[in-house]
Each structure stands twice: as C-alpha cells, then as structure tokens.
Amino acid sequence: MDDTASPEHLSRLAQELGAAALARHHSLVTAESCTGGWIAKVLTDIAGSSAWFECGIAAYSYESKQALLGVRPETLEHHGAVSRETVLEMVSGALVHSGATLAVAVTGIAGPSGGTADKPVGTVWIGWKRRGGYAAAEVFHFEGDRDAVRRRTVAAALKGLLALAV
Structure with a gap:
C-alpha cells in the first residue's frame, strides 16, 4: 500500500486538518460520491471533531x-457525474447547504468497472472551496484497485483541505 494513503497517514492528515480548522475557526463539509463518506469518516474518527466538522x-x-x-441536471447531462463542472457545483452546493466555511467534493470512477476510454477507472475530480472564495478543481488518475483509488482520493482531498485551512 502507498504510504501516503495508509490508515496512519490519513489519520495524521485528518488530525492536522482538525487542528488547523480549530485554530482558524473553520468548519468543514464534505460532498462525496466515489468515496461514499470515507472522508467524513476519517475526519470524525478524531475525538472532538464536532468542534470543526459540520456535516458530510x-x-x-x-x-x-x-x-x-444543487447540481444542475444540464451539467450532469452534458458533462457527466465525473467532470470538472460537476465537482465545482458539488463543492459550491455543499457550502450553500451547510453552515461550513470550507468544503471538499469528490466524484470519480473507483472501479473495478464503470470506466470509459475518456474516463478510465481511477479518474477522480476533487473540488475545494472556502466560503466567499472561488472553487478550485483538480483531476487525478489513481492507480490500483477500488480500495486504493478511494484511499488515494481521501488523501488528496485532505491535503487540499489542509492547504485551504492554513
């Protein structure tokens, strides 16, 4: 297993993020598709996370x-669920539908099936946004089985949130 996606590393990232959020009075919301709540789980595994975790x-x-x-039907129809456009609407919608100050959204194809030539298994879009700011999105192409793709997605999502929180 990739050390940067090990359970211990995910826990350390979450603890760092929680400390940064608490110190800067941030609260977090997650909007997850391919990870099915895994980001929220890693964050809420931390004792005291209710002080900075809003919802998932x-x-x-x-x-x-x-x-x-609040993802628009036209966005899904024209670009599909795994797209820059969709993840940007997901991350913005997460902030609109919560009281959080920082948001992350993920959508992707974890496999083992579902991939296409344009969007192979391992394709994941992650979006981050600070309330009042502009959303940013990045596409990743993770290698490995379903578990590895999802684990690497969680790690990348947490790293991006940590960068936004400090």
Missing part, C-alpha cells in the same frame, strides 16, 4: 447530487 453528504446518484447539492 454522500451523494452517488444524479438525483441526490441535484437534490442535496
């Missing part, structure tokens, strides 16, 4: 992305 939304279906995060 696991939205797999198109319908849940629309209803819970």
Whole structure:
C-alpha cells in the first residue's frame, strides 16, 4: 500500500486538518460520491471533531447530487457525474447547504468497472472551496484497485483541505 494513503497517514492528515480548522475557526463539509463518506469518516474518527466538522453528504446518484447539492441536471447531462463542472457545483452546493466555511467534493470512477476510454477507472475530480472564495478543481488518475483509488482520493482531498485551512 502507498504510504501516503495508509490508515496512519490519513489519520495524521485528518488530525492536522482538525487542528488547523480549530485554530482558524473553520468548519468543514464534505460532498462525496466515489468515496461514499470515507472522508467524513476519517475526519470524525478524531475525538472532538464536532468542534470543526459540520456535516458530510454522500451523494452517488444524479438525483441526490441535484437534490442535496444543487447540481444542475444540464451539467450532469452534458458533462457527466465525473467532470470538472460537476465537482465545482458539488463543492459550491455543499457550502450553500451547510453552515461550513470550507468544503471538499469528490466524484470519480473507483472501479473495478464503470470506466470509459475518456474516463478510465481511477479518474477522480476533487473540488475545494472556502466560503466567499472561488472553487478550485483538480483531476487525478489513481492507480490500483477500488480500495486504493478511494484511499488515494481521501488523501488528496485532505491535503487540499489542509492547504485551504492554513
């Protein structure tokens, strides 16, 4: 297993993020598709996380992305769930539908099936946003099985949140 995605490393990242959020009076929201709540789980494994963790939304279906995060049907129709456009709407919607100050959103193809020539298994879009700021998004192409892709997604999401929090 990649050390940067080991359970110990994820825990250390989450602890660092929690300390930074607490020190700077941030609260966090997650909007997760391919990770199914794993980012929220890693964050809430930390004792005292209720002081800085607002909520987590696991939205797999198109319908849940629309209803819970405000993703527009046209976005999903024209770009698909795994796209820059969708993750930007997810991360913005997470802030709109919560009281948090920092948000992360993830959408991707963890496998083992579901990939295409344009979007192979391991393709993941991650978006980050600070309340009142502009959303940023980055595409990743992770190697490995479903667990490895999801674990690496959690690590990248936490690293991006940590950069935003400090």
